[in-house]
Amino acid sequence: MSRIAYVNGRYRPHRNALIHVEDRGYQFADGVYEVCEVRAAHIVDERRHLARLTRSLAALRIELPMRPKALSIVLHETVRRNRVRDGIVYLQVTRGVARRDHAFPAPGTAPSMVVTARSHDTAKAEHAAAAGIAVITLADNRWARPDIKSVSLLPNVLAKQAAREAGAREAWFIDARGFVTEGASSNAWIVTAAGDVVTRPVDNGILNGISRAVVVDAIAATGLRLIERPFTATEAKAAREAFVTAASQIVQPVVRIDGNPVGDGRPGPLAAALRREFHRHAEFT
Numbered sequence: 001m002s003r004i005a006y007v008n009g010r011y012r013p014h015r016n017a018l019i020h021v022e023d024r025g026y027q028f029a030d031g032v033y034e035v036c037e038v039r040a041a042h043i044v045d046e047r048r049h050l051a052r053l054t055r056s057l058a059a060l061r062i063e064l065p066m067r068p069k070a071l072s073i074v075l076h077e078t079v080r081r082n083r084v085r086d087g088i089v090y091l092q093v094t095r096g097v098a099r100r101d102h103a104f105p106a107p108g109t110a111p112s113m114v115v116t117a118r119s120h121d122t123a124k125a126e127h128a129a130a131a132g133i134a135v136i137t138l139a140d141n142r143w144a145r146p147d148i149k150s151v152s153l154l155p156n157v158l159a160k161q162a163a164r165e166a167g168a169r170e171a172w173f174i175d176a177r178g179f180v181t182e183g184a185s186s187n188a189w190i191v192t193a194a195g196d197v198v199t200r201p202v203d204n205g206i207l208n209g210i211s212r213a214v215v216v217d218a219i220a221a222t223g224l225r226l227i228e229r230p231f232t233a234t235e236a237k238a239a240r241e242a243f244v245t246a247a248s249q250i251v252q253p254v255v256r257i258d259g260n261p262v263g264d265g266r267p268g269p270l271a272a273a274l275r276r277e278f279h280r281h282a283e284f285t
């Protein structure tokens with residue numbers, strides 16, 4: 001089946017889904033994005049993703065390209081046209097096409113919007129979660145506003161590649177004080193020896209993950225204790241469990257950090273339970 005992408009008002013065959021060379025997303029990474037999980041042909045937590053999109057756009061003073069209701073229709077239509085049951089839907093909005101100049105283009109320049117969707121292999125994803133992933137740590141060299149979900153992802157790209165080259169699946173960024181901020185494309189969590197679940201509080205230094213919010217709700221419902229505080233890589237390596245959260249992975253156990261096994265080196269029971277419980281606390285549309 002051929003893939004379809006939404007590009008600025010049209011549904012196009014994926015291979016012809018083109019953006020202009022002077023799109024500011026292409027030239028300046030002047031845009032934002034969202035990734036939502038698709039499960040059983042429904043979009044997971046669309047409302048919260050669109051709220052975060054609105055916030056990111058407002059922070060960069062880019063107009064929402066259409067009303068939220070219309071945007072929701074485009075998201076669902078892209079999922080439908082690609083016959084995605086389980087996978088992701090990707091949305092990107094940039095400041096639009098204009099003659100290259102760093103400062104904002106003339107008022108009224110239409111933002112560009114692209115939506116794509118693709119399936120993933122659920123059996124493979126479950127298999128990966130059963131095995132857990134390795135992470136490496138490296139210095140957080142990003143700008144001071146990772147809370148804005150900008151498409152400007154070069155440090156994340158380089159970090160992820162460094163992880164791959166080290167045989168790991170994710171990289172955890174470490175701030176100047178030695179604390180883990182977040183992963184290159186996920187939020188970071190640990191479980192202490194006492195059984196407390198620990199994750200960094202939401203501030204400008206991390207993305208306010210939607211999956212993170214879902215897991216916070218799941219923890220409350222399960223009667224576990226959540227402590228929102230920064231933790232170091234050293235503490236993480238000695239933790240009972242570690243895991244990451246992201247729309248594309250839900251809850252993914254971490255079994256090695258910089259080559260050191262976490263706990264007994266196998267996915268922990270709390271991470272597994274939170275992964276199982278996850279969708280009971282998510283919204284489906």
Ligand code: PDD
Nearest residue numbers: 035184185186187207209210211246247
């Ligand atoms: N990444 N932190 C970063 C830097 C991220 O890129 C992401 C998501 C998250 C988790 O956010 P959420 O739970 O809302 O997906 C945290 C997406 C999936 C990506 O870039 O593909």
